Amino acid sequence: MIRVNLLPPEYRAATGTPVGRFVAIVAGVVAVVGASCWYTYTHFVQLQRAVDARTLREEEATSKERQKERSLALQREIDEYDQRRRAIQAINRNRILWSRKLDQFFDIVASRESPYNAWLEELEIPTQMAANRRPGQMGAPADGGEFRFAGFLAMQSPNEAPAQNSAFYRAVCGDHERVGRASEFFQDFVSISNPTIDIVPQTSTEKLTPPITGAFKYVLRTKPPAVEGAKRPAAAPAAK
Numbered sequence: 001m002i003r004v005n006l007l008p009p010e011y012r013a014a015t016g017t018p019v020g021r022f023v024a025i026v027a028g029v030v031a032v033v034g035a036s037c038w039y040t041y042t043h044f045v046q047l048q049r050a051v052d053a054r055t056l057r058e059e060e061a062t063s064k065e066r067q068k069e070r071s072l073a074l075q076r077e078i079d080e081y082d083q084r085r086r087a088i089q090a091i092n093r094n095r096i097l098w099s100r101k102l103d104q105f106f107d108i109v110a111s112r113e114s115p116y117n118a119w120l121e122e123l124e125i126p127t128q129m130a131a132n133r134r135p136g137q138m139g140a141p142a143d144g145g146e147f148r149f150a151g152f153l154a155m156q157s158p159n160e161a162p163a164q165n166s167a168f169y170r171a172v173c174g175d176h177e178r179v180g181r182a183s184e185f186f187q188d189f190v191s192i193s194n195p196t197i198d199i200v201p202q203t204s205t206e207k208l209t210p211p212i213t214g215a216f217k218y219v220l221r222t223k224p225p226a227v228e229g230a231k232r233p234a235a236a237p238a239a240k
Helices: 019-094 098-109 158-173
Strands: 118-124 146-155 189-192 212-222
Touching (some): 098 118, 098 158, 146 158, 158 212
Antiparallel strands (some): 118 146, 189 212
8 A cells, every 4th residue: 555645844754864874873983083082092192102212212222322432431541541550560660770770880890809990981871761662783682771881990910901801890790600690780781792901001101000001891781671580691701
């Protein structure tokens, strides 16, 4: 049977939205609102927390890197000062105390109990003062500088020159044949030049006592500062 509503539209009863369409609309609205809330929470809350955490970690990493650089710089300073300390200690252990060394030398020269009569004319202390290592010349080992001195021996006749020169030489570097070791004075040196003596012609009419004079000259090479416990070299045989 067909029913026809002949009432005008304004007098007809209102029809509601279909349930399916209403559910679909509500579900869509809820989905959009939920997605908006999730995006807002993720972007403005969780992402901001992640950004803050990343910034904090970067600041911590930067701080740790600065501490590392500072620590390395301090370690380099410690190593440098430790190297200086070792160098100073090495120099102090190996340097020659020239005040004591010269006292020993003048005791040798001015000894009145020795079989020689010596006096000095020239004395030269190494400019390095045992503080620098000087390379050796012509294949010679390194040394700490040269100690030079020259002087005279007085004697009654030229025949006494070899004996006096040999005695003075042994007093300087030590009697290896009898004692077997260097003198206390020679312990800070590595070598000594060969002993030589030249009779000095008399040019004055004044009579000298003793009348004969012989000139000598020696060069001693000091130990380098870096050498510790080095074996003392044996002195050359004394002149006969």
